[in-house]
Amino acid sequence: MGILATERLVVRDWTADPADLTRLFDIYSRPEVARWLGAPGLPLTDPAQAADRLAMWRERHADHGGRYGTWAIEVRDAGVVAGTVLLKPLPGRDERVPTDDIEVGWHLHPDSWGHGYATEAARALVARELATGTREVYAVVAPGNEASMAVARRLGMSHVGRRTDWYGGESLETFVLTAATDEVVPPPLR
Secondary structure (H helix, E strand, O other): OOOEEOOOEEEEEOOOOHHHHHHHHHHHOOHHHHOOOOOOOOOOOOOOHHHHHHHHHHHHHHHHOOOOEEEEEEEOOOOOEEEEEEEEEEEOOOOOOEEEEEEEEEEEOHHHOOOOHHHHHHHHHHHHHHHOOOOEEEEEEOOOOHHHHHHHHHOOOEEEEEEOOOHHHOOEEEEEEEOOOOOOOOOOOO
16 A cells, blocks of 8 residues: 555555566666756666666655655556655755755656656645644755746746755755745545
């Protein structure tokens, strides 16, 4: 069972199951995905790196009690992992130091682009996070990544321009959803 369920999706932990690791490698070895992420070690070049990436995510979120994480987005009907959705404290200018700002993000396999999966999964996570009392959730997007900017807008997020507060000072398009506005994301579907 996943951490969240929507009408079409289950947001669940990535596992060390060979099928999950194969799909993780398939997603993160693709230049068309990795080019927007700016993460060290991407694109993956060896299938064994998928297990290393999973271990890194688990270690990063170990102290968060399941509130934050990097999860698989599984399409209920097909049982296929469409990609990844994440919710976590944004790393600051010193990337080893997390800030109090919360980020939602998504990385989908190209075969899952255009189906609304990123929006649906992110909407569920954002709703859950805002229900905890968090006032703002951010999405940071590499300049030029129009598809991810469109997802942020579909979530009701406001574009606030480029900011350099996070990820070592990288200039990123920044979107925010503030709980106090009329644009609060509706609760996830069950």
